[in-house]
Structures are given as structure tokens and as C-alpha cells.
Amino acid sequence: MMNKISVGMNRDEFVLFYQPEYNLSTCEIIGVEALVRWISPDKGIVEPELFIPLAEKTSLIYELERIIISKALQQKLEWEQNGLEHIELSINLSSKSIESDNDFRIIEEIILSYKVNYKTIIFEITETTLIRNIDLAMERLDRLRSLGFRIALDDFGTGYSSLSHLIRLPIDIIKIDKSFIGSIPARNGETAITKSILTLARDLNCKVVAEGIEKEDQLEYLQKNSCEGGQGFLLCIPLPAEQVVEEMKKTCQYSRS
Numbered sequence: 001m002m003n004k005i006s007v008g009m010n011r012d013e014f015v016l017f018y019q020p021e022y023n024l025s026t027c028e029i030i031g032v033e034a035l036v037r038w039i040s041p042d043k044g045i046v047e048p049e050l051f052i053p054l055a056e057k058t059s060l061i062y063e064l065e066r067i068i069i070s071k072a073l074q075q076k077l078e079w080e081q082n083g084l085e086h087i088e089l090s091i092n093l094s095s096k097s098i099e100s101d102n103d104f105r106i107i108e109e110i111i112l113s114y115k116v117n118y119k120t121i122i123f124e125i126t127e128t129t130l131i132r133n134i135d136l137a138m139e140r141l142d143r144l145r146s147l148g149f150r151i152a153l154d155d156f157g158t159g160y161s162s163l164s165h166l167i168r169l170p171i172d173i174i175k176i177d178k179s180f181i182g183s184i185p186a187r188n189g190e191t192a193i194t195k196s197i198l199t200l201a202r203d204l205n206c207k208v209v210a211e212g213i214e215k216e217d218q219l220e221y222l223q224k225n226s227c228e229g230g231q232g233f234l235l236c237i238p239l240p241a242e243q244v245v246e247e248m249k250k251t252c253q254y255s256r257s
Contacts, residue, residue, distance in 0.1 A: 008040065016241065062106075074114070076089045077114055092123075093123045123151055145172075166206075173207045185221050198225050
């Protein structure tokens with residue numbers, strides 16, 4: 001499998017899809033998250049949960065992440081050249097890349113080679129991946145923020161280090177894990193935690209994005225409790241780049257207006 005991943009990268013078989021993020025008050029698309037897919041000649045579209053964990057066990061994750069970042073920024077540049085500079089772009093960044101001296105330097109070089117609006121780019125760090133050197137992570141994330149980038153804490157609530165990471169790392173956005181959103185609207189512990197996260201985020205001046213919105217009652221609950229952003233199959237599935245602009249032109253049927 002590792003060899004196939006390596007060959008796939010050399011053959012440019014890894015492509016990006018983009019999942020829209022909506023303002024839950026206006027139901028307008030305010031940004032997209034870049035998601036990698038492997039178009040395998042043998043298996044068709046391979047979902048990331050089947051190859052990302054394998055890549056993370058080896059140095060392949062570094063090369064794959066550079067491919068993702070380069071392709072995402074190239075697409076962002078094209079969108080900006082077509083008058084869509086305001087659209088935010090979220091890109092996942094692994095803890096291994098943050099903690100690698102060589103790879104983080106290369107990522108910085110890639111980023112700086114693209115003349116795009118850095119203030120509309122968000123780097124997402126996965127909350128469930130343990131960051132071993134928190135001080136180093138703080139320093140490197142601060143370097144990205146000094147350029148204008150924002151930092152999002154992904155999958156918030158699923159790991160034991162959630163609050164520690166939130167307090168110590170320079171976080172601008174909290175993304176609530178879909179496991180909590182899936183519990184809405186039942187009156188249970190997960191729903192109570194979701195409401196608490198929304199309150200905590202407001203106190204910390206962090207934006208909140210809900211992941212995995214799949215039902216109308218989930219959306220209604222999040223709107224009622226002033227969750228700012230949301231993603232999920234109810235709103236829109238991940239799309240190829242050429243379809244994102246068309247989706248932006250549509251009026252969302254779930255707007256409260």
C-alpha cells in the first residue's frame with residue numbers, strides 16, 4: 001500500500017475536492033475546506049481515512065502534504081484572479097509537519113511563493129493528533145499568524161488534550177467534531193457539551209464551525225444557539241473545484257431569512 005501511495009503521488013493521482021463552509025445566519029458560502037482524494041486506477045476514488053493514517057506512519061505524509069498545500073494555494077490564486085478573493089480556504093496541517101524542522105521550512109517556502117490573500121487562509125490542526133512539543137507548535141503557529149493566516153483546531157472535543165491545546169495554542173477557530181453534532185437535538189451529554197463549546201468559544205473570542213451537519217433539526221439547533229459556521233452533507237457535499245463557483249451562485253434553502 002505504501003508503494004502504491006508513493007507511485008500515486010508520482011502519477012499525480014491525488015486531487016482536491018472542496019467542502020463549502022456556510023455562514024449559518026445567512027446561509028451564504030464563506031469558505032471551503034480542501035480535502036484530498038486519491039483517484040486510484042485500480043480502486044477508483046479512495047477516501048482519505050484509508051490512506052492518510054498510513055502516510056502518517058512514514059515520511060510520505062510530508063510529500064503528500066506539500067502536494068495538497070501547493071494545489072490548494074494554486075486554486076486559491078485562480079479564484080482570486082476571478083474576483084473571489086473573499087472566499088476563505090482551509091487547509092489541514094499535520095502535527096508531524098509542524099514539528100519537523102525541514103518540512104515546516106519547506107511549507108513556509110511553498111506558502112510564500114503564492115501571492116494570495118493570506119488573511120483568507122486557515123490552517124487546520126487536528127485536535128486528535130497529539131502534539132508532543134507544544135512550545136514548538138506555539139512558536140510555529142504564531143509565525144503563520146504573523147503573516148495573516150488563521151489557525152483552526154479541528155475535531156474539537158474528541159481528545160483528552162482539547163482544553164489544554166485550546167488554552168495554550170494560538171487558536172482563532174474551533175471546529176466541533178461531527179460526533180457531537182450527530183447527537184443533536186437529543187437532550188444528552190453530547191448536546192450539552194456542544195452548547196458549552198459554543199459558550200466557551202464566545203468567551204475566548206473564537207469563531208465556531210460545526211462539522212457533519214446532516215439533518216435539518218441539527219441545523220436549526222445550531223442557528224438557534226448562534227453557531228457561526230457549518231459544514232455537512234445537508235448543506236453541500238465536497239465538490240471538485242469547477243463546481244464550487246456554481247454552488248456559490250445558488251440560494252441556500254435553509255436560510256432563516
